[in-house]
Amino acid sequence: MTEQLFVEHSLNRTGGTGFRVRVLDNEPAADNPPVAAIYGEPADDCLVRIHSRCVYSEILGSVDCDCHDQVQQAKELITAAGTGVIIYLDQEGRGAGLLAKARGYVYSQLHQADTFTSYRALHLPADSRDYAAAADLLESLDLTRVTLLTNNPEKVKALESRGIIVKREPSIVPVSDSARAYLEAKREQGHLIPSLTDS
Numbered sequence: 001m002t003e004q005l006f007v008e009h010s011l012n013r014t015g016g017t018g019f020r021v022r023v024l025d026n027e028p029a030a031d032n033p034p035v036a037a038i039y040g041e042p043a044d045d046c047l048v049r050i051h052s053r054c055v056y057s058e059i060l061g062s063v064d065c066d067c068h069d070q071v072q073q074a075k076e077l078i079t080a081a082g083t084g085v086i087i088y089l090d091q092e093g094r095g096a097g098l099l100a101k102a103r104g105y106v107y108s109q110l111h112q113a114d115t116f117t118s119y120r121a122l123h124l125p126a127d128s129r130d131y132a133a134a135a136d137l138l139e140s141l142d143l144t145r146v147t148l149l150t151n152n153p154e155k156v157k158a159l160e161s162r163g164i165i166v167k168r169e170p171s172i173v174p175v176s177d178s179a180r181a182y183l184e185a186k187r188e189q190g191h192l193i194p195s196l197t198d199s
């Protein structure tokens with residue numbers, strides 16, 4: 001594997017969150033490169049969340065999905081455990097980008113379609129994310145085994161394909177009615193989420 005470069009600094013100047021960040025510094029430089037938010041001194045089996053950007057919920061407070069609450073929950077669990085890592089990836093709209101996601105929303109709202117149906121109708125790949133950078137960041141922290149907070153089997157597979165041993169911990173948060181529909185669509189796509197229709 002080619003040597004990976006990183007820039008690392010603490011976030012303490014902005015109020016003592018206790019997290020420090022390690023940013024992948026490869027050429028050519030990405031606008032929003034993969035970043036690891038590191039708490040404590042991560043060791044094997046620590047909690048890890050690999051999270052893809054969702055500006056609608058994380059910045060604008062949308063409750064159409066569970067992204068904001070999942071990353072907040074991960075932060076709380078990691079802080080309580082005293083150590084762990086959140087890897088944050090600039091992968092809006094499951095890697096298709098914000099414009100594609102916005103077009104998907106328009107289609108969904110016009111046709112009462114779920115997000116996967118909309119992507120199909122717009123000839124967009126259902127999920128074009130890859131997690132190689134997440135594995136790079138975990139390897140850079142010498143982690144060979146992690147407890148991964150996720151319902152997404154693709155994240156588990158991606159780390160395992162890099163030789164990282166994964167114990168999966170579900171990432172379940174209370175959700176709004178519209179997010180229930182979103183999660184139900186993800187469940188149909190293979191996400192490991194308990195059925196939400198009869199609860």
Ligand SMILES: Nc1nc2c(ncn2[C@@H]2O[C@H](COP(=O)(O)OP(=O)(O)OP(=O)(O)O)[C@@H](O)[C@H]2O)c(=O)[nH]1
Pocket residue numbers: 050051052053054055064065067070091092093094095100101104115149150151152155171182186191
């Ligand atoms: N197209 C589309 N993308 C969405 C929508 N809501 C969230 N996303 C994207 O879906 C992705 C969610 O990523 P993650 O939070 O890492 O979650 P995940 O792959 O579902 O897996 P978990 O680890 O189980 O949460 C991000 O790329 C979001 O931008 C939506 O309504 N439509």
Ligand SMILES: [Zn+2]
Pocket residue numbers: 054056057065066067068
């Ligand atoms: Zn979201």
